[in-house]
Amino acid sequence: MIRHFYLVGFLVLLAVVGCREEPVTGPEVPDGGTITGPDAPTPYALEVPDYLPAPITDPENPLSEEGVELGRHLFYDASIFSTDGNMSCASCHKQELAFTDGLGRALGVRGEPGPRSAMSLVNLAFNPNGFNWDGRSPKLWEQAIHPVEDMLELDNDWEEVIRKLREHADYPARFRAAFGIDHTDEITRELTVKALAQFERTIISADSKFDRVFYQNTEFFTEQEQLGADSLFFVENVPPATLHPGCGHCHNAPTFGDNKFHNNGIEDASSLDDIIDKGYGDVTGSRFDNGKFRTPTLRNIALTAPYMHDGRFKTLEEVIDHYASGGHNLENEDPNITGFTLTEREKAALLAFLHTLTDESLLTDPRYAAPE
Numbered sequence: 001m002i003r004h005f006y007l008v009g010f011l012v013l014l015a016v017v018g019c020r021e022e023p024v025t026g027p028e029v030p031d032g033g034t035i036t037g038p039d040a041p042t043p044y045a046l047e048v049p050d051y052l053p054a055p056i057t058d059p060e061n062p063l064s065e066e067g068v069e070l071g072r073h074l075f076y077d078a079s080i081f082s083t084d085g086n087m088s089c090a091s092c093h094k095q096e097l098a099f100t101d102g103l104g105r106a107l108g109v110r111g112e113p114g115p116r117s118a119m120s121l122v123n124l125a126f127n128p129n130g131f132n133w134d135g136r137s138p139k140l141w142e143q144a145i146h147p148v149e150d151m152l153e154l155d156n157d158w159e160e161v162i163r164k165l166r167e168h169a170d171y172p173a174r175f176r177a178a179f180g181i182d183h184t185d186e187i188t189r190e191l192t193v194k195a196l197a198q199f200e201r202t203i204i205s206a207d208s209k210f211d212r213v214f215y216q217n218t219e220f221f222t223e224q225e226q227l228g229a230d231s232l233f234f235v236e237n238v239p240p241a242t243l244h245p246g247c248g249h250c251h252n253a254p255t256f257g258d259n260k261f262h263n264n265g266i267e268d269a270s271s272l273d274d275i276i277d278k279g280y281g282d283v284t285g286s287r288f289d290n291g292k293f294r295t296p297t298l299r300n301i302a303l304t305a306p307y308m309h310d311g312r313f314k315t316l317e318e319v320i321d322h323y324a325s326g327g328h329n330l331e332n333e334d335p336n337i338t339g340f341t342l343t344e345r346e347k348a349a350l351l352a353f354l355h356t357l358t359d360e361s362l363l364t365d366p367r368y369a370a371p372e
């Protein structure tokens, strides 16, 4: 009796459903939140010439083809990241300037300069010591959180960024392809910055004249460049305790930056407590680290003026004059900042060598350029 009652109910239900106008099986995306399309990321093989160290991998954020591609789209997308839709990461990190901006101090979306100079983004995959001039971001993906919300950079709000990404016509499928997610509400800040970091890690600069002469053996230095390299820049042939530019102590090949923290003598303060931008000191809390900054790479240095964390030197000549002056003798100044005297011929040779570090192919490599 009871069974019979159920059966009648079921038939009634069928009749009701059968009369409805909309089909029961709906379109591909039934509830707005589900994303369809490929969801199995393809591992990305990061190719690095054998004369560079092995790139550091991040088990929390392995590279995939789809993740790198998503990151590239995000990196160049002004409509997502800035409040006025006019700025993206690439506004301050321009490929044609080896991912710097040509300014002493970076100009944010409000048109006001920040405290520091935009950094080049090449060969980040070899830095084990924290990102930014002061190393305060231990992880590359974590670094990308800050420019988005920094008032003096993109000045945006992550909730707003994530809302735009979830509602976007194209990004949800890219996030699914890169991270295998099923619903738009799984698009998070963490996945967004991880995609950006995946793209950034692929930016490798290793095809300068220096590489072709030194590692690939396909070109020769001029006599002047050779003098700059052997007698002035690198330290291998230098007897100890000679006054010598010794740039290679900290800017050593093949990356041309040791990624360690040094006071290279630019700060003219009366004591370590009077340094305004304390750099690494603010990260460690140790007074002895005040005024220390991470040695940046000198690859593509001829393209990335002005120089130093605050863009204080406009030219490489000014940089050499600074190192020649021997700094300001603050107690934590690195012992390799000795001061030295160069003849005009030697100075020109050191400059000529620095120019051999420019990698022209980087500047137009379509893998790092804005998506079509």
Ligand code: HEC
Binding pocket: 075, 081, 087, 088, 089, 090, 091, 092, 093, 106, 107, 108, 109, 114, 116, 117, 118, 119, 120, 121, 124, 130, 131, 132, 133, 134, 143, 144, 147, 148, 152, 153, 154, 196, 200
């Ligand atoms: C307004 C200009 C500006 C914008 C926009 C900007 N950056 Fe930067 N970037 C900088 C400056 C300035 C620094 C150095 C910051 C510091 O040391 O305090 C920097 C540093 C970095 C570094 C550290 C590199 C290293 O070697 O440690 C990375 C990575 C980076 N930016 C990525 C990004 C990404 C990704 C975006 C977009 C989400 C972005 N930047 C947007 C100016 C900018």
Ligand code: HEC
Binding pocket: 245, 246, 247, 248, 249, 250, 251, 261, 262, 263, 264, 266, 292, 293, 294, 295, 296, 297, 298, 301, 304, 306, 307, 308, 309, 310, 316, 319, 320, 323, 334, 336, 337
């Ligand atoms: C003791 C280590 C050390 C030595 C030796 C050294 N540097 Fe540096 N260099 C640094 C550090 C650290 C910075 C970043 C300082 C800052 O911005 O406050 C830097 C910054 C630079 C910059 C600016 C890079 C940029 O992206 O703005 C240039 C150019 C440079 N050095 C060239 C040289 C040359 C040329 C020599 C040799 C004459 C030399 N350095 C010797 C540690 C060193």
